[in-house]
Amino acid sequence: MAMASILAFVLMIELVPATIAASILSITRDPMLILLMLNIVLLILGMFLEPISILILTMPVLLQLQKLIGMDFSGYAIGGLAVGEGFEATVAVLRLVTPMLPEDKPRYLMGVGYPRDIVEAVANGVDMFDCVLPTRNGRNASVFTSEGMLRLRNARFAEDTAPIEVGCDCVACRRFSRGAIRHFFFAGEMLGPILASVHNLRFYQRLMADVRRAIAAGSFESFRRMDRRCVLGAVREWPGDASPASGEADERMDGTGA
Secondary structure (H helix, E strand, C coil): CHHHHHHHHHHHHHHHHHHHHHHHHHHCCCHHHHHHHHHHHHHHHHCCHHHHHHHHHHHHHHHHHHHHHHCCCCCEEECCCCCCCCHHHHHHHHHHHHHHCCCCCCEEECCCCCHHHHHHHHHCCCCEECCCHHHHHHHCCEEEECCEEEECCCHHHCCCCCCCCCCCCCHHHHHCCHHHHHHHHHCCCCHHHHHHHHHHHHHHHHHHHHHHHHHHHCCHHHHHHHCHHHHCCCHHHCCCCCCHHHCCCCECCCCCEC
């Protein structure tokens, strides 16, 4: 059924432009009227441009997917996402691809990602993930919390005696304060990046454990809508994101911008 729908879409893509042109020319040959009508058509098509472009871009993958399924692999990896295409486009591709994958085989989404990326992927049937975010951000003094990301290099944490996140049971939160970990970074101590990375890894472990419990309890949809880790802002724009695009400069020991 899915393959029939895909082939029908491909046929439509090939025939629609010719059909539109023939229809316009049957009405008028006036260049100005033709231009006006084309603008109207493009305006209407623009409303559906993103989903259409997603379908066109994923068409070769979908056509090959049936062959891969026929090879009966132990599991299937989905790659090429979360590389700048935007959260909505990522989810749209997952909604298109995952229903075609065998339900009894693990589904692995490569290179993802932020908390909401992961939770939405789980909602669309993905089982496994990998990503450098916990350790890469940890090495750069950026830590995940349920309230957003904290950049421990910022001067406001210099004398902060609180743990990275209250309630977290990782060794960094049990034994060290934000201020102490910040000091390790500025002192060039290896312990700083290690503790930040350990916390971030534990943050993701706790998130996935909560996802699993919510699924088992039949409350996943409520968890997905209400838990702050799943709904906090645009997923690739967490407050204080470690990427240069965040526009927030690191602060030195004296509080001046780097």
